[in-house]
Amino acid sequence: MSTADTTSRSPRRILVAYAGRAGATAEIAEWLGERLRHQAEPFEVTVAEASDDLDPTGYDAVVLGSALYEGHWLRPARHFARRHRHDLADVWVWTFSSGPLDDSATTREITVTHSAERASHRLGARDHLTFGGRLAPDAQGWLAHTMVESGHGGDFRDRDQIDGYADQIGGELSVLPRRHRHRAA
Numbered sequence: 001m002s003t004a005d006t007t008s009r010s011p012r013r014i015l016v017a018y019a020g021r022a023g024a025t026a027e028i029a030e031w032l033g034e035r036l037r038h039q040a041e042p043f044e045v046t047v048a049e050a051s052d053d054l055d056p057t058g059y060d061a062v063v064l065g066s067a068l069y070e071g072h073w074l075r076p077a078r079h080f081a082r083r084h085r086h087d088l089a090d091v092w093v094w095t096f097s098s099g100p101l102d103d104s105a106t107t108r109e110i111t112v113t114h115s116a117e118r119a120s121h122r123l124g125a126r127d128h129l130t131f132g133g134r135l136a137p138d139a140q141g142w143l144a145h146t147m148v149e150s151g152h153g154g155d156f157r158d159r160d161q162i163d164g165y166a167d168q169i170g171g172e173l174s175v176l177p178r179r180h181r182h183r184a185a
């Protein structure tokens with residue numbers, strides 16, 4: 001059997017990589033991963049923090065997301081996009097942000113922040129979506145605590161919106177051609 005035959009039958013591998021500080025984005029990444037594992041096509045999904053050690057080699061698709069802090073994606077996600085822009089040239093990419101502490105992410109069109117736009121552009125992402133964020137009542141840090149005190153706390157993540165994005169990604173990926181040739185095991 002040729003390598004090409006083996007490759008075309010193996011499940012496609014998806015990496016969901018995220019950067020966050022207080023757990024909300026990590027959980028969104030887990031939810032995306034969980035939903036992607038239950039698509040009609042049996043994808044093999046890994047969810048991992050976008051650290052310096054994270055190697056995206058061998059994946060057919062990458063979903064990269066970050067929490068928004070003061071209008072920006074967090075550094076690990078920005079660095080991941082910059083560091084791996086060449087590695088991911090033949091990989092399908094989608095991106096997401098987690099941020100707004102109100103229902104704006106589900107009720108209106110959110111302007112993509114500059115850093116999310118830049119990272120998405122770098123990776124040739126097929127789409128980007130902003131999800132609502134979460135600020136827990138016991139959030140750490142002076143600014144976060146002040147935001148909670150002034151009534152900005154709460155969980156604004158919408159599971160249906162997150163599942164919908166996973167379904168969109170899964171649906172698109174299942175009809176997109178394989179671009180990545182796995183290395184022999």
Ligand SMILES: Cc1cc2nc3c(=O)[nH]c(=O)nc-3n(C[C@H](O)[C@H](O)[C@H](O)COP(=O)(O)O)c2cc1C
Pocket residue numbers: 019020021022023024025026067068069070071072098099100101132133134135139143144147
């Ligand atoms: C200090 C601080 C600054 C924030 N800045 C923004 C921002 O500029 N834009 C935004 O949409 N959300 C902002 N948020 C909301 C966070 O992005 C949101 O809480 C997010 O879900 C946190 O994700 P994490 O738990 O993974 O860190 C901010 C939150 C804090 C505490």
